Structures are given as structure tokens and as C-alpha cells.
Amino acid sequence: MSFLEKLKNQILIADGAMGTLLYSYGTDCCFEELNLSQAEQITNIHRAYIDAGADVIQTNTYAANYLKLKRYGLEDFVKEINSAAVKNAKKAAQNRAYILGTIGGNRGIKPNTIPIEEIKRSFREQLYCLLLEGVDGILLETYYDLQELETVLQIARKETDLPIIAQVSLQEVGIMQDRTPITEAFNRLEGLGADVIGLNCRLGPHHMLVTLEEVPLPKSAYLSAYPNASLPAYTDGKFHYEGDADYFRKSARSFREQGVRLLGGCCGTTPEHIRAFAAELHDTPPVTEKAVKQKPKKIIIQPAEAIREYPPLQDIVKERKSIIVELDPPKKLDTTKFFQGAKALKETGIDAITLADNSLASPRISNSALGYLTKTQIGMRSIIHITCRDRNIIGLQSHLMGLHTLGLHDILAVTGDPARVGDFPGASSVYDVSSFELIQMIKQLNEGLSISGKELGQKAAFSVAAAFNPNVRSLEKAVNRLEKKMKFGADYFISQPIFSEEKLVEVYEATKHIKAPIYIGIMPLISSKNAEFLHHEVPGIKITDAIRDRMAKFKDNPHQAILEGLDIAKSLIDAALDLFNGIYLITPFLRYELTVELAEYARSQSANLVRRNNHVQSIIH
Known part of the structure; x- marks a missing residue:
């Protein structure tokens, strides 16, 4: 049975974090390169998630694109890393789980730092590598910038009929960083052909559920959620997450009530978190109707304190x-x-x-x-x-x-x-x-x-x-x-x-x-010294030879030099x-x-x- 056919009548449990799990083991390098150098370790992590109850796993390819691999001098190994990642996932799955080829977002809080044309080129290269290895679907995850996600989703939809999961990440509850409400963002992604739309990263279960309360069930797609374990803590020079698996178990039915059909974990989650989700939702049918919580309309008031005392200089x-x-x-x-x-x-x-x-x-x-x-x-x-x-x-x-x-x-x-x-x-x-x-x-x-x-x-x-x-x-x-x-x-x-x-x-x-x-x-x-210093040593200032010559005439007469400067x-x-x-x-x-x-x-x-x-x-x- 295909991935989408399963989702029609069943909640599927996805895997959890790869990068933060490797980091917690003491690995602090390019996690995607480990598909080549530590293939058995990656396969064992995939296998641990499947043994914990994951129906769906994702390839260890979140940052396996040209733009991100370039930071490590690995930009020429895009094909090798992505191919190895799919092979590692398949070795672990042995037809026990669906395999999604993961492609992560590039733009963060500063969306204009990477031109969209560069993103397109990098995305196509990684997408083709994953498709050639025979994945069961494509997972687009951790996209803060809606323009980037819409762009790559259109490329992916044109290139493949495989299921596409499109997930955004939020800085604030219910709204993208470009101020697009999450309901509008989901509607746009569904309209561009995403089969599953959802949230991942940044938010833990609480805030992700608060966001989903405002989201109606999609007309033709399904909802997904991959919450973080918690907010990260920083102790003795290392980041770590403290959210326990029992907390995830208690939130599992709330995710079901919000219409989520693909439920996994993001940063800080482990096989134990996924085991908790799987145990709580085993054989539980998905909801087909939900009451949407209406977000109260906020009115921004212009208070007296914000009224300017002076007319604008412009x-x-x-x-x-x-x-x-x-x-x-x-x-x-x-x-x-x-x-x-x-x-x-x-x-x-x-x-x-x-x-x-x-x-x-x-x-x-x-x-x-x-x-x-x-x-x-x-x-x-x-x-x-x-x-x-x-x-x-x-x-x-x-x-x-x-x-x-x-x-x-x-x-x-x-x-x-x-x-x-x-x-x-x-x-x-x-x-x-x-x-x-x-x-x-x-x-x-x-x-x-x-x-x-x-x-x-x-x-x-x-x-x-x-x-x-x-x-x-x-x-x-x-x-x-x-x-x-x-x-x-x-x-x-x-x-x-x-x-x-x-x-x-x-x-x-x-x-x-x-x-x-x-x-x-x-x-x-x-x-004259002032003129020479400004001309030669201060960025953004250039003084003509004629002016410097005028000041040089009075280099031994400070008072006259000032008068010349004023003139x-x-x-x-x-x-x-x-x-x-x-x-x-x-x-x-x-x-x-x-x-x-x-x-x-x-x-x-x-x-x-x-x-x-x-x-x-x-x-x-």
C-alpha cells in the first residue's frame, strides 16, 4: 500500500531527530557526511526509530545540498552523500517503513542573504539525487521563508508524482516570519500540490498545538507535525534538550484531535519520544472533522507615547x-x-x-x-x-x-x-x-x-x-x-x-x-595631519589633492590651519x-x-x- 493510501485511514508515526541525536553522542561535524564515513551508525539510528514504532523515516540529508555542504568543503559530494543516505535508510527499513528523501530550507531569519536562483540550482541537484535512488516521497522541512518553500515545492511537483510533504517552521505561534498567517501559508502550499502540509522544528508540542488549533483540515492534503523536544538548554558549552518522552505521550492524542496524520519529532527527540507517540496512537483512527478555534482579532492602538514630537526630517x-x-x-x-x-x-x-x-x-x-x-x-x-x-x-x-x-x-x-x-x-x-x-x-x-x-x-x-x-x-x-x-x-x-x-x-x-x-x-x-589621516586611513572619506595641499601650507601654524579648514x-x-x-x-x-x-x-x-x-x-x- 502506498504512503498516501495509508494516510487516508491511518495516523502514521514518523521518526525523530538525527542531527541533535548525533550531537548528543559527541559528534560535532557535518552530519550528512557521516552517510559515507559512518554509514553503520546512521543505519543503526534509522533502525532504532523503526524498532520504536516509526512507520516513516527520513534520509539523513537535511543539509546535503551544495550551499550547505560548501561550508565544509564538501560541495562536490552532493551525489555521493545523498545516494549513500538513501541506501543507509533502505538497509535499515527492509520494507518495514516508508522512506522520505529530506531536503531542508536554506533561508533563516535573514531571507535575502541567499538569492532564489542559487537555491533553485542547489535544490534541483539534491532532488534529482534522491529521486534516482528511489525514495517513497520527498520531505521539505524547516522552511522559515515561505517564498523559498513555494519555489522549491513547485520545482519538486513538476519533477515527480511522488508524495511531497511541505513543512514550515515558525518563530512565533500562528504566523510566518513574513507575517503570513499559518492558515494562509498552508492554503498556498496545498494549492501548489503538497500532499501533506505541516509544522516542524522551533516549537515544542505546546506551541505547535496552539498553532494547529487555528488550522482547519485541508481539503485535499493531510496535516503533519514534528515538534521539538523542548527549548534547547546550554550547559558546559553544549546544547541539550530536556523534554521527556512521557510528555510527548500525553500530547499525542491532542495532535490527533487537531487532525495530524503524520506525527514525528524534530530537534532533541529520540527513539523514546517516537515510541511514546506510537504506543499512544496505535490503531487509533484519524479525525475527519474538527472545530477550529477562532483567533481573536487584535487591534494595534497608536498610543499618545508614539506620537512624534517633531515633524519627520524628510x-x-x-x-x-x-x-x-x-x-x-x-x-x-x-x-x-x-x-x-x-x-x-x-x-x-x-x-x-x-x-x-x-x-x-x-x-x-x-x-x-x-x-x-x-x-x-x-x-x-x-x-x-x-x-x-x-x-x-x-x-x-x-x-x-x-x-x-x-x-x-x-x-x-x-x-x-x-x-x-x-x-x-x-x-x-x-x-x-x-x-x-x-x-x-x-x-x-x-x-x-x-x-x-x-x-x-x-x-x-x-x-x-x-x-x-x-x-x-x-x-x-x-x-x-x-x-x-x-x-x-x-x-x-x-x-x-x-x-x-x-x-x-x-x-x-x-x-x-x-x-x-x-x-x-x-x-x-x-x-594637515587631520586631512592626511582622513584621506588615507578612514573608510569612506577621500580628500582632493588641492584641499590637502591647502592644508599642508599651514602644517606648522595650527591656528591658521583651522581658519583654512573653516574657509x-x-x-x-x-x-x-x-x-x-x-x-x-x-x-x-x-x-x-x-x-x-x-x-x-x-x-x-x-x-x-x-x-x-x-x-x-x-x-x-
Whole structure:
């Protein structure tokens, strides 16, 4: 009798984990390679699950594709590993169990890291290897990204008439990480030809059952569930799972009541967990009707705390000339000079102070702490820089939620200099997300949703700036990055400092089609050494030979060098104001008196431009 014919009238018990079981034995390598080097061990694990009561086993091929094997230098052994895996499973089964060829998902919490075309190529190669060895069906498991699963399901359905089991993994109960409700995801998978649709990994029995309570019985497919044993614990440098088999036995009938017909285990499960499922559901018929629990509709309320105190900067800079100033948080605990600078800059009438996030990978006082004090004690708007370098996804979301709570709604999302360039070169650079994904993450919070799709109960009100580096060999590529960042949700841009009027014109011509406004970075040089260091050693900054020559003339006259640096900056401000509405002044070494002078100059020149334009308009009319 075929696999699907059996499922019509019977609950089938599937096997449990392979990788975490091997890990618990002390094996910590490429588990799929063991199909070749430790074939007997893999066969014995399959046999143990069958002896425990499994009607269905899966091949040890979850990560046996080109993309994942490449991490171990095994990308040329896709065929050998998959072929051996099926042979090992068949040797154990001896026609006592159905064999599913397993293909795991590649994309996780960062779906855009692997192009879909690469996934297609890798999937086809593995699929053909499994089909050639004669499996009884294909198991697509642990897919967090619905687009990936839909893509590979369509490929598999076109290539074979064998049963296909399509299983998703959830970060949150009842919803995919792209915010697709699980019922909609299942409907789409069934519509694309999946014979069995279900859940595996990440969730234990409790949360998997809570999710399934909202899922109706499919019209033409069957439901499956492969829960984890528990949440993983971490002790003495090793992960382990503590869920016991008796807990699984008690949950077995609940899975049946939710309409599950293929029931197995995922991470942390052992033959004992599967024995518990099999013993409890032996000769128990599946349900053909179920009452679906209606999920209460949640209303996200926009509370008073999330209302912005200032109009978005992108709106301000579209309507008039706008000046913002970067004032770096200090590296030491004394904040006296910082707040003196913030106060002096506020008096010039600028629109905001921006605070870098440990620039050049050197630790400074928390910019969110200083931003909040600047807002509450001085009444100055703060733009908080956030890098991808220092926080993982958990920390980034927590940080953003904290900024929302503090009423700091203006963000500059940047990748961040790698840790090795800073004061602690041995520190780790995290980079869980890129600046693109960070922008997207912030905008998702504006919809009241976490990065995993979970509702947060309130909508944030963030305005998101993105960095723009025009000091590159290909300005066209830099502009393409701007366009990509806009697609991810960037509201406006802040540029690296520009030290050439010719470059300003070049940037204007290259970006005049961009609808999002741009603040042009201008930084006063304070010495010839400063100019040379910035040009040669700081990523993203280039200074023309002419400017460096001007500063070199006063290398032995510090006071005159500063005046020359201010004069250069003022010329750049004049040129920038003719082309752009936004000026971004960067304060060197907390020398706020320099940016105070430049801010006053820029304000004065802006006023002159307005008067001149008004005069011209009056003559025309």
C-alpha cells in the first residue's frame, strides 16, 4: 500500500531527530557526511526509530545540498552523500517503513542573504539525487521563508508524482516570519500540490498545538507535525534538550484531535519520544472533522507615547533648507563638553544633532542615553545612529523598542565599521543583518510588528535615514545602493563628508532623480595631519589633492590651519546649498565651536538664498 493510501485511514508515526541525536553522542561535524564515513551508525539510528514504532523515516540529508555542504568543503559530494543516505535508510527499513528523501530550507531569519536562483540550482541537484535512488516521497522541512518553500515545492511537483510533504517552521505561534498567517501559508502550499502540509522544528508540542488549533483540515492534503523536544538548554558549552518522552505521550492524542496524520519529532527527540507517540496512537483512527478555534482579532492602538514630537526630517528638508550636526558621544565619562556643545548648537537654530554609534568601532557613551538627555534637558532633537556591528537581532530589536519608549524617533541605520579597526580588535563583529535589513526591521516596527512577525501591541513612529558614500570609484553603484535602500524603506539619506565642489556637482547630477532628500556631509579640517589621516586611513572619506595641499601650507601654524579648514568648509556649504536642501555638519573631536560657526554661516547663507529667490520671484510676477 502506498504512503498516501495509508494516510487516508491511518495516523502514521514518523521518526525523530538525527542531527541533535548525533550531537548528543559527541559528534560535532557535518552530519550528512557521516552517510559515507559512518554509514553503520546512521543505519543503526534509522533502525532504532523503526524498532520504536516509526512507520516513516527520513534520509539523513537535511543539509546535503551544495550551499550547505560548501561550508565544509564538501560541495562536490552532493551525489555521493545523498545516494549513500538513501541506501543507509533502505538497509535499515527492509520494507518495514516508508522512506522520505529530506531536503531542508536554506533561508533563516535573514531571507535575502541567499538569492532564489542559487537555491533553485542547489535544490534541483539534491532532488534529482534522491529521486534516482528511489525514495517513497520527498520531505521539505524547516522552511522559515515561505517564498523559498513555494519555489522549491513547485520545482519538486513538476519533477515527480511522488508524495511531497511541505513543512514550515515558525518563530512565533500562528504566523510566518513574513507575517503570513499559518492558515494562509498552508492554503498556498496545498494549492501548489503538497500532499501533506505541516509544522516542524522551533516549537515544542505546546506551541505547535496552539498553532494547529487555528488550522482547519485541508481539503485535499493531510496535516503533519514534528515538534521539538523542548527549548534547547546550554550547559558546559553544549546544547541539550530536556523534554521527556512521557510528555510527548500525553500530547499525542491532542495532535490527533487537531487532525495530524503524520506525527514525528524534530530537534532533541529520540527513539523514546517516537515510541511514546506510537504506543499512544496505535490503531487509533484519524479525525475527519474538527472545530477550529477562532483567533481573536487584535487591534494595534497608536498610543499618545508614539506620537512624534517633531515633524519627520524628510518632510522638513523637502520644504526648506535644513541643517543637522553630528556631535560624537565622548570616549570618556565626562559629558561636560558634549552638553556644552549641544546647547551651543541648539542656539544656532539647527534642526537636529546626530549621535554616532561607537564610530570607528571604538566604545563611547551610549548614544541613546545622551540622545535622551539632550532631548529632555536641552530640548534638542536627536538622530540616533544604529550599527549592525554591535548587536545581534535580539539586541537590535530590544534597542529599537527602548528608543521608541524614550521617544527617540529619528534613526540613522548604518552597517558600522568592523570591530578590528577599533580599540578592541579582538572583539566580534555581529552583522546579523545588513543596513538594508535593519532599515526593513525598523519599518516593520512602525507597523507594530517584530522582525519575526509578532505583534508588539503598539506602532513605533521611526523616521529612518540611511548612509550614502559618494567617495567611491563607481558613483553609479553607490546610487544603486541608495535606490535599493529606498526600496527597503529609507526615508532620506545622510552622506559621508565631501571635500570637493566638483564632487558635489557630480553627486547632484547622479542623484537628481532620487525622490528621497539627501543631507550633504561637510566636515571642517583642523590640520594637515587631520586631512592626511582622513584621506588615507578612514573608510569612506577621500580628500582632493588641492584641499590637502591647502592644508599642508599651514602644517606648522595650527591656528591658521583651522581658519583654512573653516574657509574650505564654507565654500563647500555655498556650493551644497545651491544644489541640495540638506547640510550635515560633522564635528571633529568635539570641537563644537567649529560647527557652531559653520551652522551659523549655513543658516545665514540659507536666509540669503531665500531672500534672493523671493526677490527673483517678485520681479517675474
